[in-house]
Amino acid sequence: MTRGRVLVAMSGGVDSSVAAALLVRQGYDAVGVTMKLFHDGGEIPDRPCCSLDSVNDARRVAESLGIPHYVLNLQDEFGHDVVADFVAEYAAGRTPIPCVRCNTFTKFRDLLAKADAIDARWIATGHYARLADGRLQRGRDDAKDQTYFLWGIDRGVLDRLILPVGDLTKTETRAVARELGLLTAEKPESQEICFVPDGDYVKVLERELPADAPALSPGPIVALDGTVLGTHDGFARYTIGQRRGLPGGRAEPLYVVALRPDDRAVVVGPREALLGRGLRAMTVRWLVDPAPVVGTTLHVRVRHRATPVAGTLLAVDGDAVEIALETPVHAIAPGQSAVFYDGDVVLGGGVIAAGRRTLPVRAA
C-alpha cells in the first residue's frame, strides 16, 4: 500500500537524488520535478528553456528509480520573486539571500500549487533540516543544516513537507547514493547562488540595473566621524564586514560598517564598530503556534552556519520584531536573515532591517 503521492523537487544534485530514492524505498508514490528557474543560454533567445546538465541528471536519476519526472518552467515566478528582489535589495544597500525567497515563494508556494494539481499529498526536497512534532528542526549534520534558508515558508506547509535527508550527514547521503548506484553520487557541492555566474553577483546587477544606477556609480568612502577617506565605484559592490577594496595604510584595518544609498556612501570603521548588540527584523514569520511573546528568550542566527547566540524578544510590532543579543555579534547586515531557534526547533525568522550597536532599552 502506498504512503501517498509526493512531489519531490530534484535539482540534479546528490541530496535531492537521495531524497527521491529514499522516498521510493519508503513506499511513497514519488513524482520527480526539476524547476527551470532562469534562462542560462543567453546566446539563443528563441530557446530559453534548454539543456541544463542538471536537468538531465535529475531525469536520469528519476528514470533509474522508476519514477516519472517533469521539468517545470518557473522562470517568470522566480524572476519576479527572487531575481528582481535580489537586484532591488542590493540597489537599496542591503545584502539579500535569494535562497530564502526561493524557498518561501518558488518552492513552497508555486511548486506546492503544482503538487495540488497532481493530487500530491506531500512535497519533498533534499534540504538538510528535519520535521518532528509538526515543527521544523535543524538537520542532524550541523555543518550542513539549511534551516537558515527555510524560515520563510508558510507554517501550513510543514504538515505536507518531507525532508528525507535531514536525518543524514552529508557523508551518509553520499554513501546512500553510492549504495544505490545513483549517477549523482560524486557530484561536487554547489555553494554558489544558482543564478549568479562564477559567484560574481555584481555581474547580475550590471546586467539588470541601468548603467547609471546609483548602486553601481561612484560615491564617497566615509569614516564614522564623517571624514571622506576616498571614493568607491558603487556601494552595491560592498558588503557589511568587508575589508577588501578599502583605503589601506592605517594602524587599524577598516571595515565596511554601513551602506548609505541616500548619498551613495560606504561607511567604514574599526572592527569594534561592526559589533551588534541587537537587531530589528521585518517580514517576520513564525513557524510555531502560538508565536513567542515579548520577553521570550531564544537563540538567533544572523548568518548561515553561525552559532546561534542567546537573545531576547524585546518588542513585536506587526510582522517586525526587536531583538536584544546577549553576546555581541559581528557584521549584522540588513537584508540577511535573522533566524530564531529554541534548541533545534526553528521558531521563525525575518529579514534584518538594522543591526543595533547599542543594546536597546529593555521593555519594562
Place this chain on the structure above:
Amino acid sequence: MSAPPIYLDHAATTPVRAEVFDAMSPFFGPRFGNPSSAHRWGREARAALDEARERVAQCLGAAPDEVCFTSGGTESDNLAVLGAWRVLRTQGKRAVVTSPTEHKAVLVAAHQAAKEGAEERLLRIDATGRIDLAEASITLGTDTAVCSLMWVNNETGVVQPIAELAALAKAQGALFHTDAVQAFGKVEVDARAIPFDFASVSGHKVGAPKGIGAFYIRRGTPLEPLFFGGSQDRGRRPGTENVAAAVGLARAMELAVLEREAHWRTFEAMRDALQAALEAKVPGLVVHGGAAPRAPHILNVSVPGTDSESLLMALDLQGVAASSGSACQSGSITPSHVLSAMGVAPDLANAAIRMSFGALNGPDDVARVAELFPALVAKARGLAGVA
C-alpha cells in the same frame, strides 16, 4: 492504474509501423551495401534506394529526380529556406517571407538568412490562425527570394490555403516552400496540383523511423546545399544514404496515401467527439483554431485558470500522453509562439493542451479522456473535491 495508457501525441511522433519495420529489416542485415559502391552489394542497395525514391515521388505527384532524402523535417525546412535564399541573394532578391505560426525549423532558418543579409518578413495571421490572403501579395512583393508556409499547423491543425498562397508567391516571382510535415497523410500533397517548389515531409510522423524525411524540389529549381561532400542525391544532399530508412519511408508514405481518406474520417470523428464532450463538460474551454479549417488529428484547447504544465503532468500520471504543442529539449514548457501570433492572451496560451490522434487511438480513448479531463481540470483550477 489498471487502464491501458492512451497516446494522444501523434503530432509529436508515431510508432514505426510493422510493415515499415519489415520492409527495412533486410537493409540492417544482408543488404547492407553502400549505394555508391560499384559491386553487387552496392548495386543491391542502389536498386533499393532508387525504388524507394520512385515510390516516394509517386506519393507526392513528383518525378524521382525531384525527391531528395534528408534527416527529416528540420533539415528539409532549412534546406528550402537557406538553400533558396543563398542562391537567389546573388540574383537581386532580398526578402525571406514566412509567417509567425511557422515551425521553429523555418523561423530560425529565416533568422539565419537575416543574419546573412535577408530581410525577414512575416505574413499576418488572423485570430482563426489563417494567413490573411489579401495582405499576403503586398507583403510578398517582387523582391522575395523564398516564401515558406506550413500547410497544416503542428500545434492547432489549422490548414492554410496552400494552393492560393503558392500561386500568389509564384505570381510575385518568389520560390515557394511548404512544410507539409503534418499535412502529409491528412491532405493530398500533389506537386502536379499545386505549384510549390519545395515541400518537406517527415518520416516519423507517418509511421517511419525518426531521422528520415523527404524533400521535394521541383525540377530546375535552384538550390544551394547545406552539406558538402560527395555527389549523393545529385550533390543536393551529400552523405551516404540511409537506405533502410529511405525504404521504410517509402512504405510508410504509400500506406499513408492509401489510408488518407479513411484516416481523415476516423480521426475527425474522434476529435469532434472529444471536442464536443469537453466543450459540454468544461466551462470556458477554448478551442484554438476551431474557427478555421483544421486537419482532423489535432485538438488544441485551453482551460482558463489552469496551466499546461500541471495539466500535462496530471494527465500523464493518469496514463494520458498529450503535449503543450511547444515542448523543447529540456522538456519544459514555454508559451506557444503560434497561439501568441493568433492573439491568444498569455494566460490562455500558457494553458494550451494539444491532443493529437493517430493509429494508436480508438473510441474508448475518447470516452476515457472525456471523463478524466474535466476532473483533472477541476484540480488544476484549485477546486479539488468539487468535480
